[in-house]
Each structure stands twice: as structure tokens, then as C-alpha cells.
Amino acid sequence: MHASGDLLSRLLAHWRSDRAVTARFALSAPWALRSDGVEGALIRMATGTPYWIAIGQDMPQRIEAGDILMLPHGDAHTISSAPGLPARPFQPLIATHQVGAHGERPIVFSHGGDGPATGMFSLHLWMPDSGPGTLVDTLPRLIVIRQRDTAVTAALAQTMASLVDQSLLQPPGWQLATARMADLLLVHILGEHLRSSAEQRAGMLRGMADQGIARAMLGIHEHPERPWTVAALASACHLSRTVFSERFRHLVGMTPMQYLASYRMAVAAEKLKDPALTLDQIAAAVGYESDKAFARAFRRWNGMTPAAYARRR
Template sequence: MDTGRDGDALSHLLAGYKSERAVTARFSLSAPWALHSTGVDGPLIRLCTGAPYWISVGDAEPVQVAPHDIAMLPQGGAHTVSSAPGLEARPFRELIAAHSTGRHGDHPIVFSHGGGGPVTELFSLHLWLPAQGLGSIIASLPPLIVLRQAQIPTTASLALAMETLVNETVAQRPGWQLSAARMADLLLVHILCEHLYAQPATAPAERLGTLRGLDDESIARAMALMHERPAHPWSVATLAQASYLSRTIFSERFRALVGVTPMHYLGSYRMTLAAEKLKNRQLSLYQVAESVGYASEKAFSRAFQRWTGLTPSAYARRHGAA
């Protein structure tokens, strides 16, 4: 992939997404076993040591995951993990509820379960990310990504880093929550990079949404500019000019690759940034509006309410307290 001379487009796209916290877990599972999750809000990363396991997302066929392979569910979709396909699955929430302490995420979750056969040590990271717009790279990814150690050499070092992180959080030393969140961010970036570069250049249809946009030098340049200067009064014409394309070709190519229009993408990214600023409560409403390209609080408030269903003040009250 070539993003041209304007910099690392993937870094610009990911810079605005920082985990609020990361929930870590370690499960010791002896065959036969099967567990079902109804899904979580945010990316979920899993890896195992010991015996391999199977994972199926939604109605898709089960996929076997070998030790030290990394499986990620970018949108945290409903899925089943098991020692073998076809087993009756027990709800994850029952075991998590029985072994959790305090509010979800306050402490790592550790438990053992199963029938006494070969053991799979399953390590999990659940990332709590800020609000995602349609322009988000996370929303554009497939429901399941598997990095195979046998195919991608760096997978082994990523798996070791994740295993070490989860094991260290279990000790809950001072600073473990911040350390988990920041390490989870780094793992997410590396997984996305490996997934992007592992895709064959001859099969662009396998890449979806934002990732496909990154493969096109002109579209990647426009996306990077929007992320670098979200408050700038961008238009389709100015973005097309910066991308060295005609307005018509730029609009058609952007929508075909990314899945939304350039202005829709920009609006979603602006609202994502505004949501984070409102939660932090460090700026006035006017300052938040101005920082994402709105000259008036009224226009910003209307746009924000269309995007979230809440007024900016209501959103700040609800999510700022959380």
C-alpha cells in the first residue's frame, strides 16, 4: 500500500481512537467446552495457548484458531468459542457474572471451566473505544480477523505481548488499568497493520470500507487531510483538488472504496471528535463546535443530535459521568 508523500494515512486515521479502558480476562478451559457471547461494545481480541479452539461469528462456519494465532472481532459481534464444533454452548455471561468482582472492567476476569480434557488457556482483551462514526476504520472491518502465526511472522511477538499483558493485569499492580488500555491500543494498531498488509494486492475486494480507501493514494491523501484538519471548511471540490482528481472522479472513487460520500465521512469523523471532547468536559460548547468546523453552537447542536440522538449537553451528562 502506498499513501503517497503526505504521510502515514493509517496513523492519521487511528490517532483519534484511544481506548478508554481495556477489560482483560484469562480462561482455563478443559475439553469438552463451548461458550457463547451475545457480543460486546468494542473490539475483542483473543488468543490461546495449549489446545487449539474453534470460533464462529454469527451464522458463519466455525474457524479453528491455533495456539498463538490472534483472533479479533472488530465490532465485538456475537460469537461462540469451543473445543470442537457442534457442542452445546453455555452463555459466557453466566460464568463472567459468577467470577467478576465489582463493576465490569474494574478487575480482570479469571475462571476455569470444562470437562477435564485437554486444556485451552484463552486470553482476552476487550477494548472500550470512543464513539465510532461511519467513517471509522473499525466499522469497516470484517466481523472476524485471524492472524496466523504460520503465515505472518510478527504474530508470535504480538501474541507474546498480549499474553504477558493479560498475565500482568491479573496481579493488579498499581497502574495496571492504564497500562492495559495503552498496550491494548498498540496491539490494535499492529493487528490492523498486519491485516491490511496481509491482504493480496490482487484481491482488493477482500478489503472493506476505510481499508480499501487506504489502498488508493489519492483517496488516502484526502482521508489524511480530513483527519489532520477536521475544522477546515472542506468541500468535495477542495478535497478533489488536493487529491489531484476531478470532482466527479474523486466523489465516485471515494464512495466506491469507502462506502460513504466524502462529506458523510467528514461529518462522522467530526462528530466522533466532538463526542470525545464533550465527555472530557474541558471545553465550552462553542469551543467544541469550533474545533470540528462549526461556526455556531446551534448548527453544531443540530448536527450532533442527528448523529447521536442526544443534544450535546445530554450526551456530556450521560457519558461524562461514565
């Protein structure tokens, strides 16, 4: 596998979802639902009649049966059977159908009139905290994988439907199984997004598509504890420091050292969830010789101390 493929696998191994909740909606036209946004990411796939989605004040996009869409940042949006319909708030409707706290049980409901039907499968993922330059931060507000564009989409749509339907049975271990299956689905969705045209890529994804820059990124991801310098990273790419620095910034949108610092903090944030690790151990694992220097860097990145962040988790 070439460097960018290895990096995608390694990166997504780090960005495993913390948990996931599924939902299945039976929607009959006319219908329109408005979400104020959610913490985490949403993945949806529909069957039956096409529908429309609008992110914020953007123009609505038509979504066909079998298309897969992802809202990586959980942005506010409206989905509807046709553009321009008055929308009902999503959250109160969901609240009347959920059992227990959000995420404890799958959600199933029907809504709308007596017109053409749309069946919607939904997956809500809670992702690890991200900062500037991390994968989630660099993704667009909306990703649409069209069934007509790639044969893989049909398989992904079938996987999505099976995942949701299986979770509705709530077999033993269903919550963990759902989260891990969601991770696999996420790998394929982002892989398809990475293979889209260069104009549609941004930030980290553009860097991952360049085999030279991807080698440097892979080095950082595999060994965040190493004392990396621009010269060492450029050497790994077989480029001069000047060419490497300019290409990295052009593709990724930040300098190599800014990317290194951001990735180290993302790794540290994940490690802070483990109460068995000391601050010294975490600092060393991400390339800091002292916990004080690490704590200062973490606060610049996250706005809180490592101790406060760990307590919040």
C-alpha cells in the same frame, strides 16, 4: 511514511480505548461457551489445542494456537473445543469469577472436562462511540491474524500473553497501562488487517490503502475544522473532481462530504467528554461556525443533542 500509513497512525490516535479488562481462561475439552455479545471490542489469543469460533449463525472457523482474533463490534459468538457442542452462557460464568464491577479486576477461571487443554488470553476494550464511516463501523465482524501467514503474529501473540499476565499482578497503575498497551496491540492488529488482500478490505480501510484517496482522508483527519470542499480534496489528491468523487465513493462507500461530516462528529463526540470545552469551542474545532448548526448535525449523527450526550458520559 506514505499517506496511508500516516493516516492509520493518526486515526488510531483518535480511537484510543476508553478502558480495558483482561482475562485468562484454562479450558479443557470438551467445552463450549456462548456470548450474547458485549459493548466494545474483544481480542483473543490461545495456546495449546486449537478451538473453534462461530459468529452468530455463521459456520465455525478453526483457530490455531498463536492466531489472534478480534471481534471489533463485540458480536454474539460461540467458542468451543469442537463444533456442535452444547454451549454454556459466558456471562454468568464470568460473573462468578469477577471481583467488583466488570473491568475493575482481571478475570481468571478454569472450565471444561479432562481432555486436551486450551489456554486463552482475552482483552475486552471499550472504544469511543462510532458512527457511519468511522473505523470501527467499517471493520468486519471477525478479524483473524493467522500465525502461519506472517512472522509479526508470533510477536503479537507474545505481547498479548505478557499484557494479560502482567495485568493479573495488578501493579500500581495497571488499568491505565493495560489500556495503553492494548492500544499498541490494536495498532498492529489493524495494520496487519490493512495489509491483507484488497478483497478483504472494506470501507475506510480500502480508502486508506489508496495513496490518492488516503491523502484526502489524511487532510480531513488532520484538519477537520477546515471548510473542505470536494474541489479542495480532489486537488490534494491531484485528481479531477469527477474522478476523485467516483473513486472515493467506490472505495470508502460514501461521498467525500458524507465522510467529512461523519468524521467531524466522531471527533466532536470525543471532545464532549472534556467538561472544560464549551459547545462553541467544540463546534469551531470541527468546522461549524455556530453551535446551533453543530448541534443539529450532531443530533442527526447520534440521535441526541450534544448536551445530552455529554451528560450521559
